[in-house]
Amino acid sequence: MISSDQKKILILGGGFAGISVLRQLQKIFKNNKNVKISLVNEDNFFLFTPMLPEIASGIIHPSDISIPLRTFCKNEKFYQAKVSSIDLKNKLVAITRVFDGKVKVLNYNYLVIALGSTTNYFGNKKIEKNSFTMKTIQDAIAIKSHVIHMMEIADQEDDQTIQEKLMTFVVVGGGFAGVETIGELNDFVKESVKHFYRNINQNNIKMVVVSAKGGILPELDSDIAKKATDSLQKSGIRIIPNTKAVDASNDFVFLGTGESIPCSTLIWTAGVIIDSVVSGLDCEHNMGKIVVDNNLRIPKYENVFVLGDCAAITDTKTGNIYPPTAQHALRESKTVSHNLRTAITGKIL
Ligand SMILES: Cc1cc2nc3c(=O)[nH]c(=O)nc-3n(C[C@H](O)[C@H](O)[C@H](O)COP(=O)(O)OP(=O)(O)OC[C@H]3O[C@@H](n4cnc5c(N)ncnc54)[C@H](O)[C@@H]3O)c2cc1C
Structure with a gap:
């Protein structure tokens, strides 16, 4: 009643x-x-x-x-x-x-x-098609499978240029999602290569985070963001600030600065809609x-x-x-x- x-x-x-x-x-x-x-x-x-x-x-x-x-x-x-x-x-x-x-x-x-x-690709269909995102469990599982797959291929690849492309991971977006993702991938890939993929040259592993803002983690106090920046850089992650990713293909991400980065993994966390x-x-x-x-x-x-x-x-x-x-x-x-x-x-x- x-x-x-x-x-x-x-x-x-x-x-x-x-x-x-x-x-x-x-x-x-x-x-x-x-x-x-x-x-x-x-x-x-x-x-x-x-x-x-x-x-x-x-x-x-x-x-x-x-x-x-x-x-x-x-x-x-x-x-x-x-x-x-x-x-x-x-x-x-x-x-x-x-x-x-x-x-x-x-x-x-x-x-x-x-x-x-949800994830905002700002209408860029090529980036949407050629990137992963990190929003759901399915997204995270898809990234894990893909990263393992890249290590398997790279381990059997003797051409160093191709191996470097396979081992280059670019995350676009310097917020929580992007920074936490690149940090985890960095540890995961480097540890896995060290222990299990002996034909992969450690120097070929490249981890990059691209941020449209002046730095990473704009949500946080600047002191904390600075500490996070130092920590990522110390662990070998390249941070590209003040830069937008403008286009992507299967093998490249193209930046607004004119730089194009050869990579087999692009993860897009650069905005919400x-x-x-x-x-x-x-x-x-x-x-x-x-x-x-x-x-x-x-x-x-x-x-x-x-x-x-x-x-x-x-x-x-x-x-x-x-x-x-x-x-x-x-x-x-x-x-x-x-x-x-x-x-x-x-x-x-
Ligand atoms: C990878 C990642 C890392 C993050 N790390 C941090 C962090 O360290 N610290 C931090 O503060 N924030 C972090 N965030 C951001 C944080 O997750 C969000 O800001 C937070 O989840 C927002 O809460 P919400 O309730 O508004 O949205 P959500 O938590 O996304 O909840 C919205 C809910 O609505 C449901 N929904 C949506 N549309 C519909 C519909 N049409 N019908 C029915 N259900 C629907 C969704 O399924 C979801 O369950 C992170 C985000 C990501 C993706």
């Missing part, structure tokens, strides 16, 4: 932002039977993305960084489905079931949009992200909260949009949960 006092909270996205909101709301509304919470996510597991590069290097197993979403849901309903459209005016969300494509429409009193982001289900909503956007007010709500729709990678939240000190990081998503989740409590109970703590 549904009471007229009942409030339905619908959380879209079971990543860092969505799960953190869910867990806080569980505590806040533990004894409140009038609050019903539902979660929608296309995968049925939470993915700890910062450790994807360790899957690519084989240090850990996919199950180490994926937690079934149902284990977070105590009394909450979970739908494994793709969010196919959001109707803010009528407070409706259409979801498409992953296993049979059937569409279901959910209503809500309060909506939490935490649908994250927001899915059209979010970027197409009738509200203000910044690069597809939803612009929210100080309470992390959409100004025209005060019952709708947005956080994580798909939210455009301005840092009042710098005027910039906060970068897409798990750390920010977790902090934002506290604000959203607190504001939902206030909106539903009317109590300000």
Whole structure:
């Protein structure tokens, strides 16, 4: 029986932002039977993305960084489905079931949009075709298989120029994803070659990270970024700052500086884009992200909260949009949960 006092909270996205909101709301509304919470996510597991590069290097197993979403849901309903459209005016969300494509429409009193982001190739089809990315478990496994394959071929290749191309790994993007990926690959390849691939000349191993920004890890304090830069360079990784990758083929990546690097492995982590289900909503956007007010709500729709990678939240000190990081998503989740409590109970703590 549904009471007229009942409030339905619908959380879209079971990543860092969505799960953190869910867990806080569980505590806040533990004894409140009038609050019903539902979660929608296309995968049925939470993915700890910062450790994807360790899957690519084989240090850990996919199950180490994926937690079934149902284990977070105590009394909450979970739908494994793709969010196919959001109707803010009528407070409706259409979801498409992953296993049979059937569409279901959910209503809500309060909506939490935490649908994250996907890889942005900036429309460059040749780069998209000739590169790997690092966003899902499948991406990480594909990179691992490919890297092992490259070492197998290189070990049987006596032409040093070809061997060097096979052993050149270029990561484009100097953010967390790119830096963590090149760091893991560097250790993985160098250790593997040292112990198992004795026909590969260690000097032929080249690790490169290309960053469009002045350096790497712009998300971090400059002192920490400097330490990371020193550490990568000390371990033999070449960092190319202030440079964009503009084109790629099977055998080369071409940089905006005019340099072309022969390589058999290109990994693209240079930007994020927001899915059209979010970027197409009738509200203000910044690069597809939803612009929210100080309470992390959409100004025209005060019952709708947005956080994580798909939210455009301005840092009042710098005027910039906060970068897409798990750390920010977790902090934002506290604000959203607190504001939902206030909106539903009317109590300000
Ligand atoms: C390799 C890598 C390393 C990283 N390292 C760090 C790090 O060290 N530190 C850090 O702070 N950040 C790091 N990040 C960034 C961090 O992962 C993101 O900023 C964070 O995941 C954002 O949280 P979110 O909840 O907004 O999005 P996500 O965690 O991506 O969650 C979004 C969820 O929504 C689901 N979804 C998307 N679209 C739909 C749809 N239409 N229907 C249903 N479900 C959908 C997705 O499946 C996903 O589960 C890293 C990212 C990567 C890729």
